[in-house]
Amino acid sequence: MLYYNPKSFDEALKQIDSLKDKDVVILAGGTDVVPKLNARPERSGYFDKPLVALENKAVVSLNDSGMNYIKDKKSEIAVGAMTTMSQLLDSPIIDKVPVLKEALNVLAGLTIRNVATVGGNIMNASPAADSVPALIALDASVVLASIDSERTLKLSELFVAPGKTSCKGNEILKEVIIPVREGKCNFIKFGRRKAESLSIVNGAAYANMESGICKNVVIALGAVAPTPLRVEAAERIMEGNIVTEKLIAEAADVAADVVKPIDDKRSSGDYRKKLVKVLVKRALTKVCC
Ligand SMILES: Cc1cc2nc3c(=O)[nH]c(=O)nc-3n(C[C@H](O)[C@H](O)[C@H](O)COP(=O)(O)OP(=O)(O)OC[C@H]3O[C@@H](n4cnc5c(N)ncnc54)[C@H](O)[C@@H]3O)c2cc1C
The missing domain is CATH 3.30.43 (Uridine Diphospho-n-acetylenolpyruvylglucosamine Reductase; domain 2)
Structure with missing residues (x-):
């Protein structure tokens, strides 16, 4: 080696x-x-x-490469890939996007959070990674850099398969760009314990409401498909409509239909589908009502 x-x-x-x-x-x-x-x-x-x-x-x-930073750029936040979960949780800048703290607070335990980086959580490309649904709900982008170029893509478009991203062999994840925008966001994790537990299902929702109408919504789920998933079919149910309990229940049903969870040692696929319905209902109720 x-x-x-x-x-x-x-x-x-x-x-x-x-x-x-x-x-x-x-x-x-x-x-x-x-x-x-x-x-x-x-x-x-x-x-x-x-x-x-x-x-x-x-x-x-990458530990001495200077990629550990959180920069407040007013309308967006730039987070270096080597920033640890604990540094994000301690940062007043990240209070502008509280859903990220909601997700990181339940990621592993303190000892892991002190060394685990946001770049590692993303690039490990686990379908169950906890930071990812929160970052997708925030409409985050990632900057991939190589010696001769840099490209930016939406985080939701980075994942290809379990453990696989579209990052090329000579590229590294440089930073995560998080827009600061109007609206509410919420993260929910179902695990077997409250700490040190990988998600059975996790997810986040974002909504921007105007006079009871859902103007803009994102629903992102983890551990229910080969990659973290943005559930656009459920988003379409909500978008442009007056939000009611019935509408939220309809969106939750659609989300549970769309996901393709597997059976594994943490849960059966059927149970995961049931959890998706509960999670989407709870998260949408929090951000829309
Ligand atoms: C006990 C325990 C509990 C855990 N609990 C959770 C949990 O609850 N939720 C959760 O989501 N995860 C959990 N994890 C997984 C892990 O801690 C996280 O995924 C963590 O964020 C990984 O970050 P790291 O810096 O340690 O990455 P590393 O292990 O160093 O790297 C992970 C992968 O990303 C690649 N990589 C890292 N940085 C870059 C970069 N900048 N550019 C390109 N590729 C890169 C590496 O090559 C590797 O393939 C747990 C792990 C342990 C050991």
Whole structure:
């Protein structure tokens, strides 16, 4: 295994570009990637075989690359990919988008939140990642950077499959851009415990209301499909209409129809569908009423 620790963002991009012929593993807080490494997986008893074999790997740590920041740009907030969950929770700037704190407060426990980064939570591409539905509801974008270019895309468009994003081999996630806009947002997580528990289902809703009419809405769900999901069919039920209990129930039914949850050790798919109905109803009631 080769290990690199670039001292600036530019150096990190150059380093990654120079390793084109190697199998590069980006290291952030390591809370997802380290348990998958080849170091005695049998000791954890969690994995049958190493998920990431270390021979031929080039590990590039971003820990000293200066990508740890939260910038208030008035109409938006720029968050460096290496910013930890605890730093976000402690930041008064993030009070402008409280739904993100709602989600991060129930992500793992304090010890993990002190090292886990927002970039790692996104780029691990778990369908159950807790920051992601909140960020999608906030209409967040991500900036992907390589040595010769930068591109920005909506977070909802980044995910391709479980553990897979559209980030190219020579790119890294540089920052997350969160617009600060009118309206209310809410995050809900159903797990097996209140802390240190991966989501059975999670989700967030955003709505901007005017005289009882839902002008603009986002419904984002996690752990119910191969990737985090924006439920546009349910959003269409709400948008432009006077919000009633019946309308919200209709949107919740549509969301439960659209999702394709799997059975796994945390829950059956059927139970997840039931939770989606409850979650969407609760979240929409909070943001619309
Ligand atoms: C005990 C425990 C409890 C947990 N509970 C939860 C929970 O409740 N909710 C939840 O959502 N998650 C949970 N997790 C998962 C994990 O903590 C989070 O996903 C965390 O945010 C990952 O961030 P990291 O900085 O540790 O990422 P790392 O493990 O360093 O990296 C994760 C992945 O992202 C890639 N990556 C990281 N940064 C970048 C970048 N800037 N550009 C490109 N690729 C990058 C890495 O190569 C790797 O593939 C838990 C983990 C543990 C060990």
